[in-house]
Amino acid sequence: xxxxxxxxxxxxxxxxxxxxxxxxxxxxxxxxxxxxxxxxxxxxxxxxxxxxxxxxxxxxxxxxxxxxxxxxxxxxxxxxxxxxxxxxxxxxxxxxxxxxxxxxxxxxxxxxxxxxxxxxxxxxxxxxxxxxxxxxxxxxxxxxxxxxxxxxxxxxxxxxxxxxxxxxxxxxxxxxxxxxxxxxxxxxxxxxxxxxxxxxxxxxxxxxxxxxxxxxxxxxxxxxxxxxxxxxxxxxxxxxxxxxxxxxxxxxxxxxxxxxxxxxxxxxxxxxxxxxxxxx
Amino acid sequence: xxxxxxxxxxxxxxxxxxxxxxxxxxxxxxxxxxxxxxxxxxxxxxxxxxxxxxxxxxxxxxxxxxxxxxxxxxxxxxxxxxxxxxxxxxxxxxxxxxxxxxxxxxxxxxxxxxxxxxxxxxxxxxxxxxxxxxxxxxxxxxxxxxxxxxxxxxxxxxxxxxxxxxxxxxxxxxxxxxxxxxxxxxxxxxxxxxxxxxxxxxxxxxxxxxxxxxxxxxxxxxxxxxxxxxxxxxxxxxxxxxxxxxxxxxxxxxxxxxxxxxxxxxxxxxxxxxxxxxxx
Numbered sequence: 001x002x003x004x005x006x007x008x009x010x011x012x013x014x015x016x017x018x019x020x021x022x023x024x025x026x027x028x029x030x031x032x033x034x035x036x037x038x039x040x041x042x043x044x045x046x047x048x049x050x051x052x053x054x055x056x057x058x059x060x061x062x063x064x065x066x067x068x069x070x071x072x073x074x075x076x077x078x079x080x081x082x083x084x085x086x087x088x089x090x091x092x093x094x095x096x097x098x099x100x101x102x103x104x105x106x107x108x109x110x111x112x113x114x115x116x117x118x119x120x121x122x123x124x125x126x127x128x129x130x131x132x133x134x135x136x137x138x139x140x141x142x143x144x145x146x147x148x149x150x151x152x153x154x155x156x157x158x159x160x161x162x163x164x165x166x167x168x169x170x171x172x173x174x175x176x177x178x179x180x181x182x183x184x185x186x187x188x189x190x191x192x193x194x195x196x197x198x199x200x201x202x203x204x205x206x207x208x209x210x211x212x213x214x215x216x217x218x219x220x221x222x223x224x225x226x227x228x229x230x231x232x233x234x235x236x237x238x239x240x241x242x243x244x245x246x247x248x249x250x251x252x253x254x255x256x257x258x259x260x261x262x263x264x265x266x267x268x269x270x271x272x273x274x275x276x277x278x279x280x
Numbered sequence: 281x282x283x284x285x286x287x288x289x290x291x292x293x294x295x296x297x298x299x300x301x302x303x304x305x306x307x308x309x310x311x312x313x314x315x316x317x318x319x320x321x322x323x324x325x326x327x328x329x330x331x332x333x334x335x336x337x338x339x340x341x342x343x344x345x346x347x348x349x350x351x352x353x354x355x356x357x358x359x360x361x362x363x364x365x366x367x368x369x370x371x372x373x374x375x376x377x378x379x380x381x382x383x384x385x386x387x388x389x390x391x392x393x394x395x396x397x398x399x400x401x402x403x404x405x406x407x408x409x410x411x412x413x414x415x416x417x418x419x420x421x422x423x424x425x426x427x428x429x430x431x432x433x434x435x436x437x438x439x440x441x442x443x444x445x446x447x448x449x450x451x452x453x454x455x456x457x458x459x460x461x462x463x464x465x466x467x468x469x470x471x472x473x474x475x476x477x478x479x480x481x482x483x484x485x486x487x488x489x490x491x492x493x494x495x496x497x498x499x500x501x502x503x504x505x506x507x508x509x510x511x512x513x514x515x516x517x518x519x520x521x522x523x524x525x526x527x528x529x530x531x532x533x534x535x536x537x538x539x540x541x542x543x544x545x546x547x548x549x550x551x552x553x554x555x556x557x558x559x560x
Contacts, residue, residue, distance in 0.1 A: 012295070014294055015295070016292055038290055218549075219499065221505045221506050221507065225506065252552065255552045259555065264545075265497075265549025266545065268548060268549075269546050272535045275539065275541070
């Protein structure tokens with residue numbers, strides 16, 4: 001049954017022509033897998049667009065490569081959320097990664113992604129460096145040993161439902177605590193347009209918790225307004241702002257969006273209204 | 281009658297909740313004026329979103345200020361298209377502008393914008409420096425004297441219907457011819473995602489016609505994919521890449537999006553797939 005699958009947000013809707021393949025309710029949320037004409041198979045959680053096969057690289061490349069090309073070492077990586085596998089896939093393209101923990105709260109998101117969106121996780125699911133834990137990423141961060149990860153990436157949904165605890169000080173402080181010296185933290189940080197207040201609050205809070213935090217701006221058409229951000233944070237130096245040239249060269253050849261130049265642009269392209277909000 | 285007003289493009293739709301205020305067919309196109317819950321009043325041409333009161337500044341600031349802060353002199357400005365008045369309004373914020381010709385092919389777009397979208401044109405319509413001509417901008421460029429404008433801005437719709445002739449070599453060559461030394465040309469140049477081929481072809485063609493041409497990337501949520509571009513071109517030096525600090529300071533204080541920093545970012549944030557397309 002082909003029709004429109006829409007997400008509505010404050011008087012705006014973004015829809016893809018396609019059909020619903022699977023819909024079920026897990027203990028955490030309603031999970032929908034669709035097939036779209038334009039972007040291949042896609043995933044919605046509680047009716048909000050999460051990802052689609054041919055519209056996921058901008059998001060995943062933007063979240064991963066500034067962190068993985070910037071951190072001093074990248075041996076141990078923690079991904080919180082990211083049950084579709086795309087963030088893990090991009091991380092594991094870096095040969096310096098020796099171990100990646102992915103902690104996703106909803107095991108059904110992983111299972112449905114593995115079955116229906118296999119392209120997004122790609123080889124990550126079978127990579128010997130990859131370890132999946134179905135569990136609470138907030139508790140994982142609280143319980144992990146001090147200085148036990150080089151990179152911590154948060155690939156969660158909006159600050160409501162299961163992802164709510166990914167947007168507060170206690171969580172960010174644990175992320176700082178479990179980072180090794182020279183490590184980088186990164187999180188998706190919402191739309192500067194459709195979620196302006198949340199976006200600004202996240203950047204401010206990260207600047208209080210870490211020595212440095214900077215938003216990078218990019219684009220995910222299926223998310224509200226299409227205009228999106230990821231915020232990177234570190235102690236000591238803002239290492240995420242300049243890409244290690246050797247790591248970057250290996251990775252950039254197969255990127256659709258990311259390059260060291262694109263990354264420099266994304267950190268500079270802060271709109272005037274957000275720059276003013278942040279300086280208040 | 282409140283409902284959804286959508287633009288559909290290749291299996292994707294973007295809709296605003298609202299109501300239709302006016303719909304009529306001019307000799308050139310179908311013109312619709314709507315009132316939306318989220319972005320105020322808006323305009324569609326042939327069913328495609330053009331602008332809305334609270335979603336127009338990103339587009340207009342991005343098209344205007346890199347050109348007006350970059351050109352050697354800004355005494356005489358030509359705007360082709362732009363019948364909603366927003367481009368003229370942003371230009372006329374620059375006190376150095378002494379005369380602005382706006383040449384819009386469809387007089388009904390101007391009349392309906394003046395009546396229903398008065399905020400977008402603002403004071404431009406009554407500014408003594410402003411001169412409206414309802415007519416063919418392509419013919420205007422062909423007939424204008426050599427070296428008669430400091431800045432030429434093209435604010436047209438997609439390359440189909442009345443705007444088709446704004447996307448070809450003969451037109452761009454006339455724009456180059458009518459620019460004074462140190463002048464800057466700028467045009468909206470479509471989405472790198474939803475109109476990838478047109479976008480790349482425009483940048484390439486402008487690089488053949490001018491000594492320099494560079495795309496700047498930004499957002500217009502209501503346009504297909506939301507990811508948009510404007511391309512700037514010049515002879516001699518790429519003057520549009522650095523903003524005159526005195527002009528910039530005066531203008532930036534009242535910009536929503538634009539700043540010299542945002543502009544630097546927008547020129548750098550070229551996605552890898554477009555950079556590869558352009559180097560082929």
